[in-house]
Each structure stands twice: as structure tokens, then as C-alpha cells.
Amino acid sequence: MTDATPSRTHATPRLAPSRAQVRGAIGIAVVFIAWQISVWIIALPAYFYPAPADVAAAFVDLTLKGILPSYIIDSARRYALGVATGLTLGVMSGLLIGLSRFWSRLLGPVINFFYAIVEVAWIPLLVIWIGYGFNTILIAISYVVFFPVLYNTLTGVQTAQKTLINAVRTLGASRLQVLTSVILPSALPNIITGFRVGAGFAFRGLIFAEMIAAGSGLGFLIFDGATTRQTDRVVVGMIMTGVLWLAMDRLFLRPLEMATIERWGLVRAKGGGV
């Protein structure tokens, strides 16, 4: 009996995800209902524990005043610029260092060490060096993307199949062609992995950097809301950070990862068999 229902849904593949989505939506609705009920039970001042309605009102208010859209744009711009800088520098240095056995061995430990100093720890020093504002945040975000990308690019370059490199070289490929047709494609899954790790840490780093060193953005909204006791605004900011990260993860990072793993993972698996 119980087996009949799943097998029917498996036969029509479009039904299966929609059922999970319906259940997911129910889960989210339950959270909101539980939140509202807990507000009635706890019955504390709104600044201490705002109700969903307060937060919704704050959301509408912030949106109509244009504060929320402009903060989101500020955060997104900082994030995009920082991540792009970190990614570009990370891939370039990863390739440069990784292509030489000498340099990658020499620089490996020092890279590991700087990777371990989390971006959060750099922010105080950056504040002393550069002051509060855009550049400090940009450097912190680039930093947090740079190291995972560099580290994984190095690994990717070093694990490129020697046989493939030799094969391409016997066919008369130049150094550049070896790079573009063997090393870069085989390092790509690693680069994407590093990028995803870095992008995740960078998002958290952004929120933190904006709390300490910015006058706008979602992190500032959350922090400023707390200091002015507008807790509804704090919660709006928190929800927006969750929504934005989920949107970016599902619409951009995961498809990117799937695409590279499908495209290049297979190629590499075949290369390994040779």
C-alpha cells in the first residue's frame, strides 16, 4: 500500500519536487505561526521580541523609504567587487605558483598560515591602516575569497594528469596551449570548490565588516537597528541576509558547480582511466 504512492510519483517526475516544495512551504509557514504564537505567549516589549507583523511593517517602511533597496545595492556591490577581485587574483596566483614545483613547495606553508588568519581578524588592522569604509570591506572580502581559491587552484594544478600534459606536448602544443587545454580545465572543479567556500565565508565576512566599518549595507542595518533599539529592523536585515544568500547559492553558485562538475569532472575521470 505505502509503496504504491512513491512509485507513482516517481513515474511522473514533475510531481516529486513539487511535493517537496509544498512540504517546504508548510515548514516555513509553521515557523511563522510558531513565531507569532510565541510572541503572544512571551508578551515582551516589541524592541525585545518583535512580532512578524512588526517586522513586515518595518520591511514595508524601509522599502518605501528606499533605505532597504539602497542598502542591498551597497552590500551587493561590495560583495561582487570583492569576490571578483579575490577570485581573479586567486586563480592567477594559483596558476603562477602551481605551475612551478619549486614555488608551490616554497610558498605552501606561508599560504596556509595566511589562510588561517580569518578575514574577521584582519578588519581591526585594516581599520587602523585604511580607516572605515569601502576599501577596508573590499580588501577583507577579496582576502577571504583569495585564499581558498588560491589553495584549491594550487591543488588542482598539481593533480593535473601528467600523461595528458605529455600527450598534448607530443602533439606539439605550446606552453600556453598546455595551460589552456589541460591544466586549466582539470583545475576547474577545484577552482569552483574554492570559489564556493570563499563565497560563503565572504558573505559572512561582508555582514561583519559592514557592522564594524560601514555606514550602509545590510550588516549596518542590523547593527544600527540594534543600537537604536529598532529590533524589527534588525530582524528585517537578518531575514534579508538569509534570503540573499539562499538566492545567490541556488541561482548562481550551485548551477555553476553542477555545470563544471558535469562538464569537467567527466573529462577528468576519463583522463584518469588512460
Place this chain on the structure above:
Amino acid sequence: MTVQAQPSSKMPRFDPVVIAGLVPFLAVLAAWALAPTLSDIPAYKLPPPEKVWSAFTDMTLDGSLPSEIWASLRRLAAGYVLGNLTAIPLGLAIALNRAVAETMTPVLSFFQSIAGIAWVPLAIIWFGVGQGSVLFVIANTIFFSSIYSTVIGVQLIPRVLYRAALCHGASRLDVVTSVVISGALVQILVGLRTSMAYGWRALVAAEMIAGTNGIGYMTLEAVQWYQTEIVILGMILIGILWLALDFLIFRPIEHVTVRRWGLLA
């Protein structure tokens, strides 16, 4: 192949590679020491290495540095144990039932997405500045990171394994112990490591904003007094502590799981 590869991978441990790896550190140190003589960077922006070293020895001798480090590590351990002890059993329980898992997954991934750091201001409102807030933020970060990977880990188990176990006459308890827990174990261990990485960042960040002691508090507090040597000391210690945690706790776990389940590509 493997027999040949083993000695060569063990050899470099004490060999020139280690010494070569130290060279860049010395280069960084030398550049740092020479920077004030080569450029006009004022001492408050870049104190010389010996000043950082004397800050280190002073604070170690008067006991303030060990007590800050101890405060941070104790807090991290408390948040880590608290977060994982609740997250892993709860994650397994949620994941046992498909309907419950599907209902909870979006909620969990949403809470996991709200960066732990974003909870700091709300934590201050609820618990005030200090120990409570910091602990709440770390435990929260670790909890959601860990529960999410546990649920995903169970969902990744091939359904064939359940049927195979049931065919062999396994009871529900047998299925839980031999299929669910062991099947999700690798993902849970990955989650243990990931949650530590997020928890560590959350700890440092939360101490900076909501703390009254600890290594993060020490580092940001020094900015206000322009004690840049303490800022740099804090950064270096944050790096070393993370490397130590990773090396002493997580590398061994990873090696065991990789060997046991053959995850190495």
C-alpha cells in the same frame, strides 16, 4: 605503485621542504622589520616585530594573554559541544522521516544561511554584552551548520541500502544504526569540520562586537587605543590557534574517515 609512493611521501617531513617552507616566513618577517627604515609608515600603523614580541612576552608573563586565549577556547568548546550534541541527534531524527525532512529542509537551509554573525546584535538585545551573547552566537552557528549537513547526509544515502537491510530482516533499530548512522557518518564528520570553521569565525566576530574578553575582544579593543602591536599579535594568534585546532583535531579525523571509507579520489 603505492608501495613506492609511501616512503617518498614520508621522507619530506624532516627534509629540505620543511626548511624551504620557513624561508617565506623569514622573508615576511625581514620585510616587516625593514619596512620602517625603507618607507615612512608611522610606527602606530606598523609596529616593528620586536614590539609585537615584547607585547607577547609581557602579556604572557602577566597572565592576561593566556586568560584571553583560555576564555576563547573554552567558549568555542562549549558552543561546539552544545551545538553539535543537539544538532546531530535532532538532524538524524528529522531525516528519518522523509516527510519531516522535506518539511524542515528549507527552514534549516534558511537558518543556516542567516550568517551567524548577523545574530550578534539580536543576541546583545536578548542576553546583553558578554558571555551569554557570544555563546549563543557560536552555538547557533554551529547548530545550524551541523544539523543541515546531518540531514543532507541521511538524504544522500542510496535507498537501495535501506531495502537491502530490510530484506535481510533488519529491525527499525538495525536500520538506524547500520544504515542511517553509518551512511551519514562521513557527511556528519564533514559537517563537524565545516561547523568548526564557521564557529571559529563567529567566535572571533562575536567577541569583537559583543564580548568582554577573549582573543577577538582583545584584538578589536586595542584598535581604540592604537595599540597596533596587540592587534597584530591577536591576528597571528588567531591564525596559529586555527592551524593548531585543524591540525590536532580535524586532520586526524579526516585521515581516519578517508582511509576507512576510501573517499580519496
